[in-house]
Amino acid sequence: MTIRIAQLSCGTEYSGVQFEIESAARAVGAKIVYPDVSYSQVQEALDRFGFRPKSPQLQLMIARAMSLADEKYEADAVFITTCFRCAEAALVRNELRRFIQEHTKLPVVTYSFTERLKASQLLTRMEALVTIVSGKELLARERQTGITAGLDSGSATTKAVIMEDNKIIGKAWTTSGDVVQCAEEVLNEALAQAGLKLDQIEAMGTTGYGRFTLGKHFNAKLVQEELTVNSKGAVWLANRQKGEATIIDIGGMDNKAITVRDGIPDNFTMGGICAGASGRFLEMTARRLKVEIKDLGSYAIRGDWRNAKMNSYCSVFGIQDLVTTLGAGKTFEDVAAAACHSVAEQVFEQQLQEIDVRHPIIQVGGTSLNKGLVKALGEVLGEEPIVPENSQYIGAVGGALLSSGFLGD
Numbered sequence: 001m002t003i004r005i006a007q008l009s010c011g012t013e014y015s016g017v018q019f020e021i022e023s024a025a026r027a028v029g030a031k032i033v034y035p036d037v038s039y040s041q042v043q044e045a046l047d048r049f050g051f052r053p054k055s056p057q058l059q060l061m062i063a064r065a066m067s068l069a070d071e072k073y074e075a076d077a078v079f080i081t082t083c084f085r086c087a088e089a090a091l092v093r094n095e096l097r098r099f100i101q102e103h104t105k106l107p108v109v110t111y112s113f114t115e116r117l118k119a120s121q122l123l124t125r126m127e128a129l130v131t132i133v134s135g136k137e138l139l140a141r142e143r144q145t146g147i148t149a150g151l152d153s154g155s156a157t158t159k160a161v162i163m164e165d166n167k168i169i170g171k172a173w174t175t176s177g178d179v180v181q182c183a184e185e186v187l188n189e190a191l192a193q194a195g196l197k198l199d200q201i202e203a204m205g206t207t208g209y210g211r212f213t214l215g216k217h218f219n220a221k222l223v224q225e226e227l228t229v230n231s232k233g234a235v236w237l238a239n240r241q242k243g244e245a246t247i248i249d250i251g252g253m254d255n256k257a258i259t260v261r262d263g264i265p266d267n268f269t270m271g272g273i274c275a276g277a278s279g280r281f282l283e284m285t286a287r288r289l290k291v292e293i294k295d296l297g298s299y300a301i302r303g304d305w306r307n308a309k310m311n312s313y314c315s316v317f318g319i320q321d322l323v324t325t326l327g328a329g330k331t332f333e334d335v336a337a338a339a340c341h342s343v344a345e346q347v348f349e350q351q352l353q354e355i356d357v358r359h360p361i362i363q364v365g366g367t368s369l370n371k372g373l374v375k376a377l378g379e380v381l382g383e384e385p386i387v388p389e390n391s392q393y394i395g396a397v398g399g400a401l402l403s404s405g406f407l408g409d
Contacts, residue, residue, distance in 0.1 A: 003030040003130045006075035006106075008064050008096060010057035011083045017117040021081070024122035028130045035064040035073035051095070058082075058092045065096045069103035077107045077129040084112035097267070098356060107132040107266050110354050124270065128227040132265055138405045139228060139264045142241045146202045146407045149190070150233075150399030151183050151218070152226070153210030156252030156279065157366055160186035161396035162194040162201070163404075170194030171393055179210035180217050203406050205229070205399025222403040226395055231258045231265045233398030234364045237388035244358040248385065249365040249394070250347055250373065252279045257351040259358050269354035278343070279367040285339040288322055289332050296336050300372020303333030305341035337372060344376035352381075361385040364394045 005025055012018040025032045037045070037060070045063035046052045053059060061080075067073045078100050082089035090112065097110045109125050132139065144163045152159040154176060160183070162170035172189035174182050191198060205222035206214040207229040215223030234247045241263040249256040255278055258268040286293040308330040310321040325335055363385035367373055369392060378384040390397065 001134070003077065003133050004033045004075045005030050005077045005079050005126070005129055006035055006064070006068055006073070007032050008061045008078065008080045009082060010055055010061055010089050010092075011086070012081065012113070015083060015113065015115045015117075017113050017115065020117050020119040021079070021122060023119040024126045027119065027123060028127045030077075030126060030130050032079070033075060035067040035075070037063040037067050041067065049095075049099075051092070053088050053092055055088065058089060061092060061096060065099055068100065068106065075106065076133045077109075078104075079109055079111070079126075079129070081111040081113055084114060094353065097354070101267060101356065105266075109268055111269075124225045124227060125268075127225040128265070128268065131224060131228045135228070136264060138402055139232060140262070141232075141401060141405050142236075142263065144401045144404045146404050147196065147200055148400045148404045148407075149187065149201045149204045150396035150401070150403065151187065151204065151206045151208075151211075151214050151220075152229075152393070152395030152399065153179055153183060153206065153208035153214055154226075154252065154395065155209055155254075157392075158182040158186055158208075158210075159393050159396040160190040161393050161400050162190045162196065163397070163400040164194070168390065168393075168397065170196070171390065171396070173392065179213050183210070183214050183217075203403040205401075205403035207395045207399050220403070221406040222399060224399070224402065227256060227258060227268050227270065228265055229398035229402060230256065230364070230394045231260050231268075231398070232263060232402055233394035233396070234362050234388070234391075235260060235263045236397060236401055237364070237390055237394060238360075238362045238386050239388075240360065240362060240386075246355070246358045246361045248347065248351075248361060248363050248377070250279055250343065250363075250367040251365055252283070254278060255347055255351050257347075257355050259355050267355050269351050279365075281343055282339060282367065282370065282373065284319055285322060285336065288319065288326075289335065291332070291336075294369070297340070297370035297372040297374075299333050299336035300340045300370070301337075301375060303331065303335070303337030303372075305334070305337040305376070307331075307334040308338040310338045310342040337376070340370065340372040340376040341379070343373060344380045347377070348380045357381070359383065363387050364391045366392045368392065
């Protein structure tokens with residue numbers, strides 16, 4: 001069955017990115033479709049929606065969304081995209097995302113594109129939509145069975161987890177370098193902790209940027225993008241597999257915000273305007289302060305961000321802010337707190353405006369071990385996030401959990 005992804009967009013043809021969008025969908029076995037609407041339906045939809053944008057393409061977006069909500073057009077998922085430069089389009093994009101979620105059960109992802117968009121930038125998003133549609137039974141798994149392994153080949157770190165009968169019995173991580181070499185290193189360490197040999201592993205799941213390479217090398221049963229795998233690992237670790245939740249993963253290279261219902265994602269966003277909103281900026285801050293990245297959170301907890309505000313989206317100008325602040329005699333503690341608060345603010349402004357935040361909020365990934373960042377995010381959101389034990393291993397845990405679905409119960 002070919003997954004039909006309904007595209008609601010403005011400006012993709014004029015910007016020359018439509019081919020890239022369709023190429024990304026084809027690469028994951030999906031097809032981009034466009035709900036049919038008449039002129040009279042457009043006018044009716046605008047009246048119902050209560051907003052009449054000037055752009056005819058934005059008006060068409062609204063009408064197509066109405067067609068999906070009224071079940072006049074059949075689709076399996078929704079991709080909503082507009083140019084990042086247009087304020088009116090950003091408003092329509094976000095409101096249509098909310099409208100689709102309120103009136104349908106279709107998984108939806110939103111994206112603001114630039115004129116230099118490449119299909120590769122959309123692959124993870126398209127792959128996740130396909131997985132959510134075609135793999136609901138697998139994603140609904142709540143328990144791990146047998147003996148399985150998960151490998152997460154991330155941009156900053158590579159992680160391995162061994163699970164047996166719904167428990168973690170081995171785990172390891174290392175800084176990412178050579179994809180296969182790092183994976184073998186952490187897998188061997190995790191196996192040693194578990195007291196097992198590789199041939200005793202019944203199934204393996206790989207995720208992250210190196211998932212395809214590792215999937216081929218280890219003949220993995222599951223090779224899957226990190227959005228669905230990470231969300232599964234997060235709700236399992238936090239014991240929140242029933243009900244709703246929001247998962248926030250501030251990564252070394254990009255960020256993810258995912259809403260889930262009964263453990264299955266239904267809306268997600270990833271990326272960011274600049275590394276100033278990612279864990280990379282915290283690494284740069286630690287280097288400038290000449291402290292270990294693992295100690296940055298301890299400094300931040302003792303500081304007050306109000307004494308050393310940083311308001312730049314860009315990592316380069318953010319470091320300029322940092323240098324200027326240090327030159328003004330501010331303490332390391334205040335600067336560390338300000339860096340954490342800056343990242344938290346930008347995650348809120350960039351990622352969390354693209355979803356409807358549900359409660360509880362689960363913070364995961366390597367940066368969730370930074371107590372200063374957890375505190376800052378809690379201050380920005382007005383709610384302290386849940387940080388489960390082993391929160392940095394979400395991808396590996398998700399891979400081990402989901403791969404057990406290939407063993408049967």
